[in-house]
Amino acid sequence: MSPEAAGLSSSRLQYLDRYVQQRYVDMGRLPCAMTLIERRGEVAHFSVQGQMDLERTRPLQQDTIFRIYSMTKPITSVALMMLVEEGLIALDDPVHRYIPQWRNLGVYEAGFMETFRTRPTKAPMRIVDLLRHTSGLTYGLQQRTNVDAAYRRFGFGDPAGTGTLEAMIEGLAKIPLEASPGDVWNYSVSTDVLGYLVGKISGIPFEEFLLQRIFAPLGMVDTDFSVPASKASRLASCYVLAPDGRMKLQDDAQTSRFLQPPAFISGGGGLVSTAADYLRFCRMLLNGGSLDGARLLSPKTIELMTANHLPGGKELPDMSVSLFSEASYSGVGFGLGFAVTTDPARTLIPGSQGDFSWGGMASTYFWIDPREQLIVIFMTQLIPSTIYNLRRELRTLVYSAFT
Structure with missing residues (x-):
């Protein structure tokens, strides 16, 4: 479909590409940039810029495989909701029904490790708390508290770690919560816990559930927790922003840990994927839970x-205590796996009420605007995702191309 047939301006989209190329790729701020825009069921724009491997000057390709990190979370959330639809678990179930060793988890008051002092929670952690990040769990990378430090000490939630998902579940039984469930929004290992629950409740390994119930039905042929040898040449290298402001190689595509199956199966950040694969996942969501005859969820789900789903209809800035997350704007709440725009005027950027989104640590990002029948997927490989305002700029540039 031409941009004009989709209600978009070709010249404005060309400006978007020039903006990204000149401001980010040419200036050495991003190694590469892939922008895929679909509207009214057809791809209207697909640009590929920069290098997938700077060291070997290998140009980015449309089928390049990226580390999508936290863009794994919406996929894991869909998997859990499939079990909800089957009546195998409910959103208001207490988590300790499925993880009994968590029954007596307390909230941190003072101390560290063997000297932790806690108080009882105001309410039990529920499944919905895991989906919306109000569980009281945290990430070690938050670096705010002694609880965060304990996570770092044991490597909890680290997809690159040598521990297992089951070991993390056992270990978390010995560490207090940062807050009583429902009190604050804190970006956390909650979605990794959801992956554990999917495996336990379904009776098959979590990674097999994703393959059998999501990836195969949707035709997501390049999405997995590792890259097989036959596809290794398509994996991009990943970069990190060094203190001097330059990009430094963080994970070489030729020696990447993603070339081998991981010990820790991370439902919170472990997947690799392509723009084409993730588009099929987004199409399923926009289409009310089905794609090409394969129904994963009902439209009502x-x-x-x-x-x-934030308590009291609050927005993320009202409840968030995170030093790191993939969203930070006013006018944005949180659903069951996604950030959700509740008031476009308060965000101060174009959008629609009810559009939903999320991103990954290596600066990947997607959003879906049901009102405009719009899907946008942006892929690159630079850690961390919080350095630039590119996501905000992308939203402005994409909506400015509407005619």
Whole structure:
């Protein structure tokens, strides 16, 4: 479909590409940039810029495989909601029903490790708390508290770690919560816990559940927790921003840990994928839970997932204590696996009420705007994702191309 047939301006989209190329790729701020825009069911724009491997000057390709990190979370959330639809688990179930060793988890008050002092929670952690990040769990990378430090000490939630998902579940039984469930929004290992629950409740390994129930039905042929040898040449290298402001190689595509199956199966950040694969996942969501005859969820479940579930209808800035997350704007709440725009005017950027989104640590990003029948997927490989305002700029540039 031409941009004009999709209600978009070709010249404005060319400006978007020039903006990204000149401001980010040419200036050495990003190694590469892939922008895929679909509207009204057809791809209207697909640009590929920069290098997938700077060291070997290998140009980015449309089928390049990326580390999508936290863009894994919406996929894991869909998997859990499939079990909810089957009546095998409910959103208001206490988590300790499935993880009994967590029954007596307390909230941190003072101390460290063997001297932790805790108080009882105000309410039990529920499944919905895991989906919306109000569980009281945290990430070691937050670097805010002694609880964060304990996570770092044991490597909990680290996809590059040598521990297993089951070992993390056992270890978390010995560490307090940062807050009582429902009190604050804190970006955390909650979605990794969801992956554990999917495996336990379904009776098959979590990674097999994703393959059999999501990836195969949707035709997501390049999405997995590792890259097989036959596809290794398509894996991009990943970079990190060094203190001097330059990009430094963080994970070489030719020696990447993603070339081998991981010990830790991370539902929170372990997947690799392509823009084409992730587009099929997004199409399923936009289409009310089905794609090409394969139905994963009902339209009512998608409607539930993309509503704001923060207690009292609050927004993320009202509840967030995170030093790191993939969203930070006013006018944005959180659903069951996604950030959700609740008030476009308060975000101060174009969008629609009810559009939903998330991103990954290596600066990947997607959003879906049901009102405009719009899907946008942006792929690159630079850690961390919080350095530039590119996501905000992308939203402005994409909506400015509407005619």
